Amino acid sequence: MAKLLSRSALMGALLLAACSEGTGPGDAGTPADSLTALPRALTAVEQEGIQANNRFALHLLRTTASTRTGNVLLSPLSVSFALGMTMNGASGETLSEMNRTLGWGTRTRAETNAAYRDLRTMLPSLDKSTTIRIANGLWVRRPMVIDTGFLREARTFFDAPAQSLATPQIMYDSVNVWGNRHTDGMIPRVLQDEPPADLAMLLANAVYFSGTWRDKFDPAKTASMPFMLSSGAQISHPMMQREGGFSAFQNQNLMAAEMLYGNGAYSMVVVAPATGTATALAARLDSAEYATIVRGLRQADNRSMIFLPRFKVQGILELAPDLQNMGMPRAFTAAAEFPRLVNEPTKLKFVRHAVALEVDERGSRAAAVTVVGAVVVSMPPSYQFNRPFVFFIRERLSGTILFAGVVNDPRQ
Secondary structure, three states: OOOOOOOOOOOEEEEOOOOOOOOOOOOOOOOOOOOOOOOOOOHHHHHHHHHHHHHHHHHHHHHHHHHOOOOOOOOOOHEEEEEEEHHHHOOOHHHHHHHHHOOOOOOOHHHHHHHHHHHHHHHOOOOOOEEEEEEEEEEEOOOEEHHHHHHHHHHHHHHOOEEEEHHHHHHHHHHHHHHHHOOOOOOOOOOOOOOOOOOEEEEEEEEEEEEEEOOOOHHHEEEEOEEOOOOOOOEEEEEEEEEEOOOOOOOEEEEEEEEEEEEOOEEEEEEEOOOOHHHHHHHHHHHHHHHHHHHHOEEEEOOOEEEEEEEEEEEEEEEEEHHHHHOOOHHHOOOOOOOOOOOOEEEEEEEEEEEEEEEEOOOEEEEEEEEEEEEEEOOOOOOOOOEEEEEEEEOOOOOOEEEEEOOOOOOO
């Protein structure tokens, strides 16, 4: 099943329909109870926050797609929240690199925190017929202590509770249980490897989505049909189909379709290239081309047919190399500046990202867990002769030993 989406069904992206570009829920042909506007006007910082998230989303997609074959499954929102929370512990060039990579430019800590808070509270409230849950959490290894200012901001802006645990393995186990609970079992175990012995802190985000199609597919019409893989091989796979109830866009480079969930705040946009591979399209897709697609979406003719594979995919990615390539390498080196995380010098060790997506005739479920792992920066070794020792006094050039002995009790 992992190869089914590598060709035609390029990206199933869960998108916030801002109702300002292209086909929105208020366009002709959509039901009267569709949402036509956000519950309030967005502030300038909130608007920039959404733009920052979308810039980061496309940058992350381009970077990961360009270095991988097969499926690429991401929740840029989850990654942004996990790194945004982590960024509160950074300073200096490390903070600047993270700000730029996440799309925030030169915005202040107060502004980015407020935007994350508002996004976290707004997204779940937009469409009561669609479930969105966003959770954050912190785990620190005893006896290390979380910085009080960092902890206060994590609680205030990210609603992130903190736990102090005894060992790296207990920390891993706790995060896995937490992620499983906050994703309704879709991500049962995000951390599957051996924890690093110098683990200091874990910072995690979980996003869960469950939405039913506004216009559902009839399961009786689902039938096995040809699906062309990126390798050129053809397989037979269950394809859902229906008439109308979607928006579409097409140009010489690609075709796109948008299907609404619930009352229309959320949708899935599926894009396939006219020629070449979906991976190549994802690797070049920038904000301008994405905007062209979204603005070009128009309600399709009610007689138009849409065919979409029924599928269930999941995957785990290590994003540290991608994030370094995107512009934040310092955070992963001994030169990292994280004075506001714990009372020890730390650097980032990994950014583990697990995503699962299910699409069927009823709708879609999707979940993601992102875990940032911080480890203690290796310090120059200290040599404490605080136990019995042997000593020599020698002449270095000739090597002559002048004195030798054993000190078992320095008081004598």
